[in-house]
Amino acid sequence: MSVWKQINDEAARVASVVARSVVQLVGQEGSLGAAVVWRADGLLVTNAHVAVGQRGARTLEAVFHDDQRLSARLLAYDLERDLAALHVARADLTPVAVGDSSQLRAGEYVMALGHPWGVVDGLTGGVLIGGGTQLPEMQGQDWLAVDLPMRPGHSGGALFNAAGELVGINTLIRGPEVSFAVPVNAVKLFMREVTAQQAASASVV
Amino acid sequence: MSSLFKQLSDSMAETVAAVSPSIVRVEARRRLAATGIAWSAEIVVTSNHGVEQEENLYVGLHDGTRASAQLVGRDPSNDLAVLRVPGGTMTPAQWGDNSTLQVGHLVLALGRPTEAVQATLGVVSALIAGTRRTEEAPKKRNRRQMGQVLADGYIQTDVVMYPGFSGGPLLSGDGLFHGLNTSGFRSGASISVPVTTIRNTVMTLLTHGKIKQGYLGVGVQPVRLPAAVAQQLDQETGLLVMSVESASPAEAVGVLVGDIITALDGQTTETVDELLLTLHGERVGKTVTLDLVRGGQTASLQVTIGERS
Numbered sequence: 001m002s003v004w005k006q007i008n009d010e011a012a013r014v015a016s017v018v019a020r021s022v023v024q025l026v027g028q029e030g031s032l033g034a035a036v037v038w039r040a041d042g043l044l045v046t047n048a049h050v051a052v053g054q055r056g057a058r059t060l061e062a063v064f065h066d067d068q069r070l071s072a073r074l075l076a077y078d079l080e081r082d083l084a085a086l087h088v089a090r091a092d093l094t095p096v097a098v099g100d101s102s103q104l105r106a107g108e109y110v111m112a113l114g115h116p117w118g119v120v121d122g123l124t125g126g127v128l129i130g131g132g133t134q135l136p137e138m139q140g141q142d143w144l145a146v147d148l149p150m151r152p153g154h155s156g157g158a159l160f161n162a163a164g165e166l167v168g169i170n171t172l173i174r175g176p177e178v179s180f181a182v183p184v185n186a187v188k189l190f191m192r193e194v195t196a197q198q199a200a201s202a203s204v205v
Numbered sequence: 206m207s208s209l210f211k212q213l214s215d216s217m218a219e220t221v222a223a224v225s226p227s228i229v230r231v232e233a234r235r236r237l238a239a240t241g242i243a244w245s246a247e248i249v250v251t252s253n254h255g256v257e258q259e260e261n262l263y264v265g266l267h268d269g270t271r272a273s274a275q276l277v278g279r280d281p282s283n284d285l286a287v288l289r290v291p292g293g294t295m296t297p298a299q300w301g302d303n304s305t306l307q308v309g310h311l312v313l314a315l316g317r318p319t320e321a322v323q324a325t326l327g328v329v330s331a332l333i334a335g336t337r338r339t340e341e342a343p344k345k346r347n348r349r350q351m352g353q354v355l356a357d358g359y360i361q362t363d364v365v366m367y368p369g370f371s372g373g374p375l376l377s378g379d380g381l382f383h384g385l386n387t388s389g390f391r392s393g394a395s396i397s398v399p400v401t402t403i404r405n406t407v408m409t410l411l412t413h414g415k416i417k418q419g420y421l422g423v424g425v426q427p428v429r430l431p432a433a434v435a436q437q438l439d440q441e442t443g444l445l446v447m448s449v450e451s452a453s454p455a456e457a458v459g460v461l462v463g464d465i466i467t468a469l470d471g472q473t474t475e476t477v478d479e480l481l482l483t484l485h486g487e488r489v490g491k492t493v494t495l496d497l498v499r500g501g502q503t504a505s506l507q508v509t510i511g512e513r514s
Contacts, residue, residue, distance in 0.1 A: 107221035107324035130323035162214035
């Protein structure tokens, strides 16, 4: 078998594993984007701009690969980092394998999974252009720039590496071929804050 | 053993890191910096359109330091410029053999508009053959219109030219640089200037400080040839002379406004680009035949090509 065919097959397998941890978010307007399963007990992460509209928190339903639809409750959001945490009442989910965005190198292959234009599990691939606050178009945000085409609906979905580890949350389209993602280390920090807050506010009985 | 896919990804990232010392930032314009490639310890080759100023030039090095640079010269027809970093200790780039590049190969475009080297991925879309004319070259050209001149051909890819990537290298799987990427040509595709062109330009600029270009001293525009002449020459268009500069080679041999130039030194001139290509530096000082149409009749003159100052 050619190396090319092997690489194609492996990339497809990696993507199919990550897809188990990506759900679709549907609002009254239709498909709004994606969310990634952070914990098996129903904790999801997505973009703030997907979860929160101009009139506040959106009414969202999470659509799973087994076609189950559950209402998703907004736990917390941060517009600055463009992150939101959601909860669904389901405890049998497959959490995504979480990577380390500080280990990312320019030129490494990454793929983005989401639901472009409502198409479930639309995949695109490219390489990491670079990361950090210095990138010309970043306006000081510590985001990852990738040379793959995201479309509306990729937002909140997974950016992952060749090992199938989550390295970012798809966030922003910049031109037809360049996109930005929130680095997964920023997501880890945000999710730690959210869970700590949840624990602190839990009523003691 | 990790998967081939993971190996490919790691290999691309490792190759980028390995060649990074030969990639510099070129600070030669007000907006975002461009990229340059270390040709030798002291010499940087970059894109001409990225060097907007001639003074206060700086080069950002791999170790994070910044060094003052001087402009050696420009080659606008190939969108190249050469800079010198006095006392520089840069790591010279390793250049590949363009003949090993094939349509479909995976390639990376690299840039250093800020501190770190950045990368985008694509495939080789087309290898466009050179149009520099030789005795064996066919009379009719089949080159696609570039709007400008890349006489030695070029590499077309679908890499994304991220802001500041002009002047950076096209990196292939062999870990070698196969061209210099530029968005300076009016074309939708990403264009890389091939190694042979870069080498010629660098050598010429280091020796002479400028690229020799032939000079006739005529202002021309393409026109359709009269039907009878078109049939006779098997050529549809020529270059109508709109003006003749005084004390020019064209004036010296009696070229007149209204003449239509159809060929120079046996090379047809259906477009302005074709005339420019024929007027390359090697023809300077040579006396050659200028074919034209005057008053509906074909005629020819012997003209000595001058040098553009």
